[in-house]
Amino acid sequence: MTALTHPFAAPARAESAGAADRPRWERPAFLGLLAATALLYLVDLSSSGWANSFYSAAVQAGSRSWKAFFFGSSDAANFITVDKPPASLWPMELSVRLFGLNSWAILVPQALMGVATVAVLYAAVRRRFGAAAGLIAGGVLALTPVATLMFRFNNPDAMLALLLVCAIYATQRALEAGRTKWLVAAGALIGFAFLVKTLQAFLVLPALALVYAFLAPVRVRRRVWQLALATAALVVAGGWWVAIVQLTPAADRPYVGGSQHNSFLELTFGYNGFGRLDGSETGSVGGGGTGGGAGPGGGKGFSMWGSTGITRLFGSDMGGQISWLLPAALILLVAGVVLTWRAKRTDTERQAFLLWGGALLTTAAVFSYMAGIFHPYYNIALAPYIGAVVGMGAVTLWRRRSSPWAAGTLALAVAVSAWWAFELLGRTPDWLPWLRWAVLLLGLAAALGLAFTGRIAMRVLTVTAVTGGLVAALAGPAAYAVDTVSTGHTGSLPSAGPAQMGGMGFPGGGARGAHGGKGGAGGFGGFPGGGGTGKAPGGTGTAVRGGMPGGFPGGGTGGFPGAGGGQGGKAPSGGGALSGKGGKGGKGQMGGMGGAMGGLLDGTKVSSAVKSALSKDASSYTWVAATVGSQNQASYQLATQDPVMAIGGFNGSDPAPTLAEFEKMVSEHKIHYFIAGGMGSGGTEGAKSTGGTGAFGQAMGVTTDTPSQITAWVEAHYTAKKVGDTTLYDLTAPRAS
Numbered sequence: 001m002t003a004l005t006h007p008f009a010a011p012a013r014a015e016s017a018g019a020a021d022r023p024r025w026e027r028p029a030f031l032g033l034l035a036a037t038a039l040l041y042l043v044d045l046s047s048s049g050w051a052n053s054f055y056s057a058a059v060q061a062g063s064r065s066w067k068a069f070f071f072g073s074s075d076a077a078n079f080i081t082v083d084k085p086p087a088s089l090w091p092m093e094l095s096v097r098l099f100g101l102n103s104w105a106i107l108v109p110q111a112l113m114g115v116a117t118v119a120v121l122y123a124a125v126r127r128r129f130g131a132a133a134g135l136i137a138g139g140v141l142a143l144t145p146v147a148t149l150m151f152r153f154n155n156p157d158a159m160l161a162l163l164l165v166c167a168i169y170a171t172q173r174a175l176e177a178g179r180t181k182w183l184v185a186a187g188a189l190i191g192f193a194f195l196v197k198t199l200q201a202f203l204v205l206p207a208l209a210l211v212y213a214f215l216a217p218v219r220v221r222r223r224v225w226q227l228a229l230a231t232a233a234l235v236v237a238g239g240w241w242v243a244i245v246q247l248t249p250a251a252d253r254p255y256v257g258g259s260q261h262n263s264f265l266e267l268t269f270g271y272n273g274f275g276r277l278d279g280s281e282t283g284s285v286g287g288g289g290t291g292g293g294a295g296p297g298g299g300k301g302f303s304m305w306g307s308t309g310i311t312r313l314f315g316s317d318m319g320g321q322i323s324w325l326l327p328a329a330l331i332l333l334v335a336g337v338v339l340t341w342r343a344k345r346t347d348t349e350r351q352a353f354l355l356w357g358g359a360l361l362t363t364a365a366v367f368s369y370m371a372g373i374f375h376p377y378y379n380i381a382l383a384p385y386i387g388a389v390v391g392m393g394a395v396t397l398w399r400r401r402s403s404p405w406a407a408g409t410l411a412l413a414v415a416v417s418a419w420w421a422f423e424l425l426g427r428t429p430d431w432l433p434w435l436r437w438a439v440l441l442l443g444l445a446a447a448l449g450l451a452f453t454g455r456i457a458m459r460v461l462t463v464t465a466v467t468g469g470l471v472a473a474l475a476g477p478a479a480y481a482v483d484t485v486s487t488g489h490t491g492s493l494p495s496a497g498p499a500q501m502g503g504m505g506f507p508g509g510g511a512r513g514a515h516g517g518k519g520g521a522g523g524f525g526g527f528p529g530g531g532g533t534g535k536a537p538g539g540t541g542t543a544v545r546g547g548m549p550g551g552f553p554g555g556g557t558g559g560f561p562g563a564g565g566g567q568g569g570k571a572p573s574g575g576g577a578l579s580g581k582g583g584k585g586g587k588g589q590m591g592g593m594g595g596a597m598g599g600l601l602d603g604t605k606v607s608s609a610v611k612s613a614l615s616k617d618a619s620s621y622t623w624v625a626a627t628v629g630s631q632n633q634a635s636y637q638l639a640t641q642d643p644v645m646a647i648g649g650f651n652g653s654d655p656a657p658t659l660a661e662f663e664k665m666v667s668e669h670k671i672h673y674f675i676a677g678g679m680g681s682g683g684t685e686g687a688k689s690t691g692g693t694g695a696f697g698q699a700m701g702v703t704t705d706t707p708s709q710i711t712a713w714v715e716a717h718y719t720a721k722k723v724g725d726t727t728l729y730d731l732t733a734p735r736a737s
Contacts, residue, residue, distance in 0.1 A: 026131040030122060033135055037118050037142040040485060041111035041151045046103040047488035050638055051154045053603040054492060054650065055089065057634030058082050059154070060101055060641060062093035069093050071245065073254045074630055077622045077643035079657075082630070083258030083267065083650050085241065087195035088156035101641065110158045114151025117162045118142050121384050124169040125391045128352045136470075137384075137391030144383040145480035145496035146321040146376065152485070153494055156196045157380045163193040164204055165384045168355055171208045175351050178218030180226050187230030191237025198272045200381070201238075203366055207358025215354070217346040242268075255656040257630070257649040262656070279371035312368045313379065320424050320497045322379035322386070324477040326364075327420050328413040329386045332393025333357040335409045339396060352392060360385035376495050390473075398466075401453055411451035414469040418443020421476035431498040435479060443472030491603075492631065603635030604677075607724045611639045614673060618642045625728075626662075627675035628652045628707045636675065645671060648707045659709045666731045674714045676727035 050056040054074075062069035064076040071078065072086025082089070091109040099105040118138040126134030141147055150157045167189040174182035186208065193201035209227060216223050245253065245264045259267040267273075274280075306317055314323045333353060340350035363381055367374065394413070400406035418440050425436035449465030480497035614624045614636060626645035627633050633646035647662070648654050657665065665671055718729040 023131070029131065029135055033122065033138050033142070034115055034119060037138075038111070038115050040142060040148060040481065041114045042108070043485060045107050045111060045152060048107065048152065049103055049488065049490055050603070050634075051103070051107060051490060052492055052494075053490070053634040053638060054630050055082065055092075055154045055156075056106055057630070057637045057644075058086075058089055059092045059096055059106055060638060061643070062086070062089055063096040063101060064641075068254075071254050074257065074633065074646050074649075075623065075637060075643040077645075078254040079623070079643075079645045080255040080630075080649050080654065081257045083271065084156055084197060085195040085264075087192065087241075088159040088197075091159070092154060101638075106154050107152060110154055111151055113158045113162045114142075114147065117151075117158075117165050117384060120162070120165050120169050121387060124165070124172055125352075125388050127172065128348055129392050129395050133391040133395040135391075136394055137387040139474065140325060140387035140390050140477075141383050143474055143478045143481050144322060144324070144380075144386070145477055145484055146380045147383040148481040148484045149321075149489065149494055149496035150377055150380040153377075153489060155377065155494075157377060160193055160196045160201065161380050161384060163189050163196065164201065164359075164381070167193070167204065168208065168359060171212060171355060172352060174226075175212060175216055175346075175355075176348065178216050178222065178226070180229060183212065183226050183230045184233045187233035188237040191234035191239070194234075194238035195241055198268045200378075203363045203381070204359040206362050207355055211351055211354045211358065215345055215347075215351050255649075255654065257646075257654060260655060276372035276374070277366070277370050306374065308369050308371055310368055313364060313382075316427065317376050317495070318379060320427065320480060321376045321495060322382050324421060324424065324480075325386055325390050325417055325473060326382075328417045328473065329360065329389040329393070331409065331413045331416065332397070333360070333389050335406075336389070336393045336396050339400070339406075349392075349396070353389070356385050356388040356392070360389060375493055377493075401450075407451055407453060411447040414443055414450060414473060415447035417473045418447070421472070425476055428498045431483075432479060435475065439472050439475050442468050442475075446472055603631045603638075604726075606635055606639035607726065610636075610723050610726045610728070613723055613728060614640045614644075615642065617672070620669075621672045622665075622670040623672070625673040625675050626671050627677070628711070632675065632677065647710060652707045655706050657710075658706060659713060662710050663713070669732060671731050674710075674718070674729040674731055676711070676720070676729070 058068075058072060058074050061073050061076040061078075065073070065078065067073070067078050068076050069090065070086070072081045072084070072089055074080050074082055091113075092106050095105045095109050096102075118141055121141055122134040122138040124134075125137040147161075150161075167186045170182045170186035170189060173179060174186060190201055190205065190208075213223055213227060216226075218226075242264055245256070250262055255262050256264050256267055258271045260270075306312065307315055312318060313326060336353040337350070337357065340347055340353060343350050360382060363385065367378060367382070394410065397406045397410040397413075401410065421443070422436045422440040425432070425439065446465050446468030449461055450469055453462050453465055483498050484496040618624045618640065622643065623645040624640060624642040625636055626647055627636065628647045629652040630646040630650040633644045637644040647657065649656065662671075714729050714731070717734050718731060719733070719735050721728050721730065
């Protein structure tokens with residue numbers, strides 16, 4: 001067997017190796033990886049339906065209106081945008097224009113982005129460390145549970161992951177010989193990624209810029225000039241759309257959703273920017289901010305969105321999503337840097353470790369300590385970096401296994417991975433209970449074998465140890481990934497794998513999508529599924545006292561108000577601003593929330609009778625209906641495929657439209673119906689404290705009570721009509737005075 005045909009052998013010059021230099025097994029193995037990834041991400045894809053209906057409705061709008069396509073509007077009549085830039089919507093909208101509006105047309109582009117991300121990661125790692133390292137990196141990424149989830153979902157994170165992996169690959173190419181075009185390409189990719197998820201795209205910038213500034217194989221003056229060009233490319237690629245939006249008169253474009261002053265720059269640096277770091281994002285659900293003392297899970301603090309601190313990514317809500325190989329990645333990153341530290345300044349292996357490792361550390365640090373809105377699925381951003389570091393580090397140590405230090409470190413990484421998988425699987429004790437012990441025993445045996453492979457020249461031992469180590473490391477996340485594929489996921493807070501003990505337990509955020517699932521002891525009190533065996537919708541779970549800083553107004557001890565839970569009871573104690581006695585919830589269905597958390601987690605099941613009523617004479621109106629909150633709006637819009645106005649945007653907290661503007665649109669017969677309920681609507685069917693100037697509204701940083709004003713005005717001037725469980729107000733037929 002020649003050096004190049006050995007699976008773990010290093011190519012003499014990986015970046016220039018042609019097809020003739022590659023071993024015969026490499027191409028079939030690579031194509032097999034892509035085929036398996038495609039199968040994992042595409043099988044039964046339609047089981048998630050509209051997935052996140054908030055984005056699906058925007059896709060529907062963009063498929064009908066090019067103006068909605070450009071601005072990222074929630075509806076084809078262009079009242080308000082989603083609370084992100086529109087780039088992630090564009091592939092889905094083009095797909096729907098070609099293939100029609102259906103689940104497959106929306107989700108297949110996301111799955112293909114996942115396959116492409118695995119391919120680019122493989123190519124990047126292979127150039128430095130060979131095919132085996134690339135295959136390990138791609139396999140780790142493909143089987144990371146949160147990656148499996150989000151590449152089958154329609155949130156922006158799939159495109160963001162692809163673009164940032166491409167940017168790091170381009171930076172690697174630039175570092176090979178100080179190539180300006182590749183560095184400019186990296187800048188342009190990060191700039192375009194800004195149009196996917198704003199400032200999160202910049203988390204990799206410190207690593208990329210510093211590595212190139214100090215380690216590129218060209219003179220300092222040229223490095224400075226190249227970085228300046230790359231920065232210019234970033235600004236142009238990300239700024240052209242922002243400039244158009246900011247320069248377009250407000251009357252000629254939709255309201256910028258998620259902002260309080262109709263400004264995309266405010267959205268970027270506030271709600272979607274620095275507010276996420278300190279918890280001060282205005283208009284968010286519950287706000288952020290950290291409390292004193294140690295938070296749950298051993299973190300340094302606590303926010304509405306969980307514990308913050310160095311242990312956050314290993315906690316009950318995040319661990320099963322991303323952390324399976326995170327300890328091993330950290331061990332292998334340190335080992336890789338130590339082994340290459342004394343190499344020449346332009347050493348390509350050290351550059352790679354610093355690029356991927358730097359991206360991992362900066363992103364993980366921000367995720368660990370940000371006090372604002374943070375959901376477990378954000379962790380998909382870490383998956384490619386973990387995969388790269390694990391692939392590079394494992395192969396680097398294997399090639400040096402004759403050294404007891406290298407062999408011992410590799411064995412340590414495998415043993416730690418097996419132990420941590422054992423711990424994570426212990427959080428789901430009733431789910432495949434045999435797996436955790438099998439992984440632990442196999443991993444420890446493989447680690448023992450790896451520790452001695454450098455000194456005992458036995459092919460059987462070597463093959464057994466390597467195979468056992470890979471299986472032990474990947475069995476846990478692979479099982480979670482398969483479980484994720486077997487279950488449909490809907491709503492705004494999806495999570496991968498089976499329901500875990502100690503999870504937050506948001507309905508729609510558990511492993512079972514909108515139906516919640518089994519909650520974990522020690523989770524967030526007051527949320528269905530947050531403790532005991534609460535279910536959503538309409539659960540009867542037991543709230544964990546003190547888990548939340550007080551209960552949501554209108555929140556019962558079981559399901560959310562309006563989630564089919566009926567009357568709300570007393571909120572769990574906690575002493576926070578959100579505590580208090582629950583009000584009466586609305587009657588939403590299938591996760592369609594009225595009252596306190598209406599519209600946040602999932603949409604509403606629209607009956608055929610309601611659909612028929614809204615569709616009647618639809619062409620005579622700009623909007624067939626208006627309702628509070630984008631999730632409720634999305635459900636009605638997807639059912640009718642006609643524009644529905646989302647009053648107050650996603651959370652019902654945006655001051656759009658004002659009461660005067662709404663009255664004017666009604667007088668001009670632009671809106672046919674008002675649909676009662678929805679987040680922050682107030683009124684007789686919702687919790688009045690939400691979205692207004694009460695305790696919850698103040699916690700959100702919102703000073704307007706526009707949704708409540710509009711609801712009260714409609715109730716005062718129009719007659720309610722029950723269509724099934726839905727209350728409609730015909731805005732073309734005012735009540736006789």
